[in-house]
Amino acid sequence: MSHETTQGGAEPASRRKTSTPGHYAKGVAKREAILDAALPVFGQAGFHGASLREIARQCGVSHQSLMHYFPTKDELLLAVLRRRDERLRRHFDDAGGMRLGELVALAEYNVEVPGVIQLFNTASAESTSPDHPAHDYYADFYDRIVASTTTYLRTAASRGLLAPGYTAESAARVVLAVQDGLQVQWLYDRDAVRVADLMRLVISTVVTVPLDSLDELIAGQPGEGATEN
Amino acid sequence: MSHETTQGGAEPASRRKTSTPGHYAKGVAKREAILDAALPVFGQAGFHGASLREIARQCGVSHQSLMHYFPTKDELLLAVLRRRDERLRRHFDDAGGMRLGELVALAEYNVEVPGVIQLFNTASAESTSPDHPAHDYYADFYDRIVASTTTYLRTAASRGLLAPGYTAESAARVVLAVQDGLQVQWLYDRDAVRVADLMRLVISTVVTVPLDSLDELIAGQPGEGATEN
DNA sequence: GTCTATAGTTAGATAGAC
DNA sequence: GTCTATCTAACTATAGAC
Numbered sequence: 195m196s197h198e199t200t201q202g203g204a205e206p207a208s209r210r211k212t213s214t215p216g217h218y219a220k221g222v223a224k225r226e227a228i229l230d231a232a233l234p235v236f237g238q239a240g241f242h243g244a245s246l247r248e249i250a251r252q253c254g255v256s257h258q259s260l261m262h263y264f265p266t267k268d269e270l271l272l273a274v275l276r277r278r279d280e281r282l283r284r285h286f287d288d289a290g291g292m293r294l295g296e297l298v299a300l301a302e303y304n305v306e307v308p309g310v311i312q313l314f315n316t317a318s319a320e321s322t323s324p325d326h327p328a329h330d331y332y333a334d335f336y337d338r339i340v341a342s343t344t345t346y347l348r349t350a351a352s353r354g355l356l357a358p359g360y361t362a363e364s365a366a367r368v369v370l371a372v373q374d375g376l377q378v379q380w381l382y383d384r385d386a387v388r389v390a391d392l393m394r395l396v397i398s399t400v401v402t403v404p405l406d407s408l409d410e411l412i413a414g415q416p417g418e419g420a421t422e423n
Numbered sequence: 424m425s426h427e428t429t430q431g432g433a434e435p436a437s438r439r440k441t442s443t444p445g446h447y448a449k450g451v452a453k454r455e456a457i458l459d460a461a462l463p464v465f466g467q468a469g470f471h472g473a474s475l476r477e478i479a480r481q482c483g484v485s486h487q488s489l490m491h492y493f494p495t496k497d498e499l500l501l502a503v504l505r506r507r508d509e510r511l512r513r514h515f516d517d518a519g520g521m522r523l524g525e526l527v528a529l530a531e532y533n534v535e536v537p538g539v540i541q542l543f544n545t546a547s548a549e550s551t552s553p554d555h556p557a558h559d560y561y562a563d564f565y566d567r568i569v570a571s572t573t574t575y576l577r578t579a580a581s582r583g584l585l586a587p588g589y590t591a592e593s594a595a596r597v598v599l600a601v602q603d604g605l606q607v608q609w610l611y612d613r614d615a616v617r618v619a620d621l622m623r624l625v626i627s628t629v630v631t632v633p634l635d636s637l638d639e640l641i642a643g644q645p646g647e648g649a650t651e652n
Numbered sequence: 653g654t655c656t657a658t659a660g661t662t663a664g665a666t667a668g669a670c
Numbered sequence: 671g672t673c674t675a676t677c678t679a680a681c682t683a684t685a686g687a688c
Contacts, residue, residue: 218669218674238552243471245659258662259676267660312551319548322541322610323467336611357628367608367616368625374607375600381551382565387596395588396597399628474685487653487688496686 215263225263227253232274237313240320241271241327268327275317275328278310279335286338290412291346294369294397295405301373302390311377318374340366347401349412355402365400372396454492456482461503466542469549470500470556497556504546504557507539508564515567519641520575523598523626524634530602531619540606547603569595576630578641584631594629601625 215221231253235244246267250260264270276283281300285292304311321332343366351362360368373393380387397405460482464473475496479489493499505512510529514521533540550561572595580591589597602622609616626634 215674220669221675224675238554240469240471240549242469243549246661247659256677258678261661262675265661315548315551318607319544320469320472322544322607325467333611336608340608359624359627364621364624367605368601368621371601371604371608371621372597373604375602375604376596378547378551378603379565379569379596379600382562392593392597392600395593398588399586475687476685486686490687494687 221263224255224259228255228260228263228270229274229277232270233278233313234309236271236274237309237316240316241267246270271317271327272331274313275331278313282339283335286342288342290349291344292339292342293346293409293412294343294401295409297343297369297373298390298393298397298405301377301393304377305380305384305389312381315374315378315381339370343370346412350401350403350408355408357400357402360400368400369393369397450492453484453488457484457489457492457499458503458506461499462507462542463538465500465503466538466545469545470496475499500546500556501560503542504560507542511568512564515571517571519578520573521568521571522575522638522641523572523630524638526572526598526602527619527622527626527634530606530622533606534609534613534618541610544603544607544610568599572599575641579630579632579637584637586629586631589629597629598622598626 215225228249232244232249235249235252239245239248246260247257249270250257260270264273282292282296285296317328318332318335320326321328323329340363344363347356347362347365350356351360351365356362356365373389376387376389376392380389394405401408403411457478461473461478464478464481468474468477475489476486478499479486489499493502511521511525514525546557547561547564549555550557552558569592573592576585576591576594579585580589580594585591585594602618605616605618605621609618623634630637632640
């Protein structure tokens with residue numbers, strides 16, 4: 195229940211609140227503060243381990259005030275995830291597909307924002323269970339990021355720019371897997387793992403032209419989509 | 424608390440049990456049944472989301488009987504993890520290091536055992552928090568598997584068998600990251616992701632000789648350890 | 653079986669912002 | 671005066687542990 199990805203729309207009568215939050219300036223700011231506080235708590239303790247009272251304490255609001263803005267724990271988690279993944283999701287529908295340069299840039303940025311990587315990995319791992327509140331969210335997320343990255347690499351594939359044995363999709367899955375896997379390693383040993391550097395290295399091994407050239411190539415000349423990969 | 428990775432040794436007096444379980448044949452079997460039941464529950468719900476009563480129900484023992492065999496939830500989780508990772512840990516101290524063929528073989532085996540991959544990914548993700556009961560366990564696990572795989576690849580590196588730009592350690596980290604990342608993708612789309620196949624593909628891109636040849640090469644002739652990689 | 657702690661959630665009333 | 675924000679209080683369920 196409550197797996198709705200659409201925010202608006204008709205709510206079940208049982209869950210309708212007496213007042214609608216977020217319309218006053220004060221409320222908007224507090225909503226943001228709650229999301230900021232919730233991010234590291236969900237990241238460190240996971241969904242079940244995190245408590246709403248702890249999150250409320252972290253940002254100095256009362257427990258009941260928190261529930262005024264996010265009437266259920268599920269909705270709070272989804273709101274945090276949506277805000278976190280926003281930068282990536284913006285590119286899901288890009289014409290040329292998800293640029294690899296964007297993935298690397300995001301990896302470079304993420305290591306500067308404490309808790310973001312931890313949230314993503316914890317949430318994506320525990321969401322593999324079908325009854326997890328964020329299951330549908332992440333199932334859709336992976337579907338779309340794989341599809342988008344595959345679209346991007348199809349142009350390269352049709353020009354023979356991929357290493358032997360790779361299809362556009364397998365290359366996309368490998369690059370995304372490397373990113374996720376390295377982020378976990380980074381959480382255990384932040385000095386020894388350079389996520390973005392290793393991603394660039396892998397990309398340079400899988401794609402036989404420099405990353406910048408590939409971005410420009412795909413942006414400038416849309417692939418003629420010859421071979422189906 | 425209770426982050427001990429060593430099993431034996433002096434226990435705190437407060438936690439000493441009145442009788443030691445697992446010495447009678449019946450107790451040994453029951454212990455195994457509990458571990459079998461605990462694996463998928465921890466994997467699906469995570470550490471905090473899993474309940475001892477649910478685990479006990481799954482294997483038909485009483486809640487208090489379970490607590491006789493595993494006096495605390497922390498210890499139960501660690502016992503499950505140790506048994507799950509046993510096959511990999513066996514190779515941590517191998518002379519030539521962790522063979523890549525072993526990693527691929529394990530990946531091939533894991534997709535046949537429901538819950539094992541889910542447990543590993545959930546536990547390794549949430550254990551990145553320093554206060555998680557399995558934090559020390561997984562910090563040590565990653566240390567050793569990276570070191571062991573690096574040792575294995577050092578021989579290849581010293582003979583110039585790695586793709587341009589790779590050191591033994593970076594190659595090891597990439598291969599391990601690909602494995603972990605693909606396993607998450609596999610949990611979301613089991614038909615679309617062939618973990619072992621993609622691992623072989625990546626290995627063939629990073630190491631410039633066939634995997635079988637590399638295993639034989641390293642087993643037969645220990646590397647002269649020329650260049651420090 | 654009991655105990656203690658804490659979880660998420662709900663109801664209602666009051667005070668404040670628009 | 672209406673909508674929003676916040677607070678006090680309580681409920682029900684379940685957790686791990688003894």
